[in-house]
């Protein structure tokens with residue numbers, strides 16, 4: 001993959017996390033990446049994070065990269081794509097990470113020329129623990145799917161799914177890191193409430209979430225089985241679990257995924 005030329009339209013949070021992850025995983029050298037963004041701050045952050053070339057003009061990205069990540073907010077995609085409509089060639093593969101935006105909509109805005117893949121990554125790609133899904137759009141080939149899977153797998157997990165499921169992925173794993181950060185923050189608050197120093201409480205909370213996640217992934221056991229092993233009859237855990245049930249934790253988390261999924265669908269319909 002030494003000759004891979006990756007481009008990013010938009011050099012914000014997610015583009016930077018992906019580019020930094022790809023470089024750290026040695027999938028592509030810094031000089032194989034170019035990103036465009038109108039914001040000087042975003043350009044500076046991107047360059048500092050992964051050492052890649054940054055420019056203001058989106059057209060330069062198309063001139064210098066064959067795999068182009070569409071990494072702007074979905075609301076900004078039409079304004080980004082309109083001036084580039086005639087600049088795409090059949091050699092381009094667009095990898096869109098924009099929430100909600102369908103490949104059919106991108107195809108219309110790119111004169112049905114480039115190959116299209118839709119991806120929903122998440123920011124833990126920065127530390128090699130991304131949970132991503134992707135779907136093939138118009139003209140995408142098996143080789144394109146293999147390339148995108150290889151890129152995503154280098155920074156975490158990648159699942160190929162039908163595009164109809166990508167909004168649900170956005171609601172679960174795309175948005176999910178923010179939900180889990182709130183859980184970690186709240187667990188840490190609970191520890192501080194009970195007298196632990198903040199730094200220790202946050203470290204214990206984060207490591208507990210990491211350890212529990214690893215148990216689910218490594219053992220393949222149902223989360224409820226693993227939960228039962230922690231809860232001794234008449235013990236501490238079941239007392240805490242009762243408080244979680246009273247607070248509606250599980251219903252609240254399900255509603256969070258549902259709300260984020262619906263918002264992803266709405267964003268797609270309005271662009």
Ligand SMILES: NC(=O)C1=CN([C@@H]2O[C@H](COP(=O)(O)OP(=O)(O)OC[C@H]3O[C@@H](n4cnc5c(N)ncnc54)[C@H](O)[C@@H]3O)[C@@H](O)[C@H]2O)C=CC1
Pocket residue numbers: 009010011012013014015036037038039042058071072073074076079080097098099120121122123174175
């Ligand atoms: N932040 C996250 O955790 C995730 C974000 N995404 C998707 O990634 C995309 C980017 O999101 P973030 O990185 O969070 O947003 P962001 O706001 O950090 O980055 C978007 C960048 O696009 C730039 N931009 C605006 N107009 C532009 C134009 N005309 N040409 C080129 N660049 C332009 C902005 O200056 C900004 O730096 C969104 O579509 C979002 O749905 C997907 C998965 C996770």
Ligand SMILES: O=C(O)[C@@H]1CCC=N1
Pocket residue numbers: 099170174175
């Ligand atoms: O909040 C958002 O819209 C983006 C998409 C998934 C995560 N962040």
